[in-house]
Amino acid sequence: MIKHHYEKASRRALNIIWNAAGRYDFDPCFMAFHSNGQADDYFNTIIGLTDKWLDLTEIAAFFSSYAAHPKAGEFDEFLWLGIEDFVYERELPERPALANMRKLRGEEFFKIQQTLSEQQMTMQSMPVYRQQQTRWAEVTGRHLPLLNTREKRMSETLRFSSNNTAGMDVPSKSADTEHVIRIMRVFLQEYFRYDPVADPRIKKELRGWKAWYSRLASQDYRQKDILLIRTGSGLGDPANAVAVRWEGRRAPQHSEKLDAENRAYIESLFGPCRFTETELQQAESLLCTGNDTGCRLWFVNAAAKQAGNARFGMALSDGAREERPHHPDPEIADTLQRMQIQYKNNRRFLQEHRMMINESIKKLSSELEVLLSSFSRGLPENGRTGHLVPEKAYRISLLHDPLVFVREGDVREMHLRVDILLDASQSRMNSQERIASEGYMIARSLLQNHVPVSVTAFRSLRGFTVLEELKGPDDTDCNGILHYYAGGWNRDGLALKAMHYLYNEKDRQPADDLRLLLILTDASPNDTVAGSSFGKNYEGAAAVEDAAAAVKSLRADGVRTAAVFHGSASHLENVYRIYGKEYIRVFSLQQFSGSVADLLQMVLRESGS
């Protein structure tokens, strides 16, 4: 019922949670979905209300404390039933509609149970099911199921509101949180003989969810994160939506052998590096310094990627059967197959929305045409012919200055080159089709105006920051962009530095008047490899500053850098910090073309001035 965060992100669930919490500036640690992938409005409201009435960080820390236990999922479901009871009672006087929502949720529970197959029923945890059944039967006024003594006591304990011994007239958030955590501990100790705090497998104190999560995702574990691709569509079954999976055991320390293994892994997934060994070392010695010490780079061009796909028998044409790529490593073969499926999802999305996408391309192309033609026209200038400027006429006889006319500026030859950088980290998993389509739309619109454009995806994985070219600047076909998929981390600073490096390469140094780098981003850089300025991970304000410094350096070299942002409101400050005012926020595909045109106009105008 309730899935851990990062397994499935859904804007709707988030909105329900934020609305109930009354604030929009936090990332909840839980979100609730029905088995069909739709957001569970009642339980998401409860999660939001938990933030309102209890300290959600403390509650999440408790949940995290037993995450390694084999029955963690079962515990979650029990404890959320208890919390539901508690926050429901607290909120009801202020929100009478909650009673109606609760009743509907109860009815829905029984409706869903009727549709479950025998197999699905057997997969459920029966103790959890019995408690849920009891709770929802009470709520909907049905006959209560027959419970044995233990189950009855369990059901009583899960009434967290009636177990409130704090006995305060005025509720206090910290006292309530303490009370709820105490009951949760008692519940686990009494019915499962388990105390998370005393568990030797987790030698840590409850010092907050963030601290624990940060340790879990620390550098020591990075060698084992596995690139997985979501198999469902954007609204698919959250059970199939897998983000970054962690191995349960600690990985061995960094070693040459491991480095070689990781490199082989990266090469298998993305294809060979476009640079020779010496060139790559040069690039790394220049770029992987300071904040990025210890990081590695990998540059893949579109042609090598295609060759790599063919090598493993990846069938990417529309009609091709989905055959499993024949790589000896089953894990890599699995990932390659997921890439293949994502490519088809991207294509399908493009097909399904082709009317709107074609219309947007047409609109963006025409706006770009006007923009580029006005940009290429110079400002009016003084001349010997043209319109007489009366107030300057005296200069002819007095100063013998013939430049008293003003004439239209000449049309100047202008070279514009655009590079699009797509954030391909796992946080983009639920927008993959959309991001691929957006990259496709911009690239097609620019191509129609004869502007060379390249599209590159970037992600960081196992310590490697990979720049994967999806469409080369000379390609006239934009279908390569549909190979976009999300997975891994995003070390924005290093990716931007690597792009900067590529700009300085010989083959990218024609006499361009203007180079524009457009980044489709969520402005939330993070990676599991730390750097000199970072604690355990590359994240937070320091990572934002690192990315901002990379953008500053690009701009100092004349590369106009702007961002198309679609992320949560909590990252708006980050995007402003990194890109200044040269960004737009996009909410839907419909508004995409108009927003991008506005952004390009802003960038080109500033370049003109």
Add this chain to the structure above:
Amino acid sequence: MSDIIEFLKDEKVDPVLLDGVRQFRAEFSLAGSEEKLKGRIPEADYLYYGREVWEKALAAVLAGKNLLLCGPKATGKNVLADDLAACFRRPAWNISFHINMDASWLIGADSYDGNKVVFRPGPVWLCAKEGGFGILDEVNMARNEALAVLHSTLDHRRMIDVPGYEKIDVHPAARFIGTMNYGYAGTRDLNEALSSRFAILQMPSISDADLERLLAARFPKMREKIRTQFVRLFIEIDKKAQSAEISERALDLRGLLDALKLTEQGLDAGDALEMCLINKTFDSYERTLIRDVVNARIPHDLSSSEIFD
């Protein structure tokens, strides 16, 4: 409709300002040939709630200043503008601005009366001549060049000079009240020359307490507990719009009041809110988000008899 001054007294607006309003009324009462303009005095169906804003607005009008009301949607800009005209008992000319607005739209244009070419005065001209309150709605929708003709009308010169026709002085009771919202599509910044001719009042979002009072006044039979839920619903939609999760389309105070009117007629709250609030946005995803907020506050089948005594 009782006198708006009584309402302002209840709002605890500074009595000195209210005396000023009474003096203004006495000095500029509509009499004689001006009687025909009485139909132009707004009825003030909706009253603006907010003492501080009232005091600022009254002071600006009494001091002879033109007023620019700026603020996001649902902050009561037009309500206040109408209420000001009603309060001072002056005829109002509502002028909706748009991108193709030009001088002839505002001041007037040549016309043919069958015998000769004559000047057909525009709303700004009429308002200036008759001493009305010109409400320049969404003033920043028009191009700044088109608005340049208003400069002499709005500043200390207080006159309009139409080449080839007569020059008129702006009536001492005439005031111009602009409204503008930066966020709407098609709006632009007002240039300095124009904005310097207005006293600018930033309109705050309506507070919980003021919205409660507004609903209580409009729907006296509404149950208090239900009224609180509608107020919180509006505040929650406002918060969602401010967090840029939805557009401002559904942030519609008029829509909320209309929905309550529909429930008064017997419609269930869910259907009424669907028609007057949720369907204001045409994006289906956005509608879902707004519906979630509504459902978490107001049960869909909440009936008229449950809402009103």
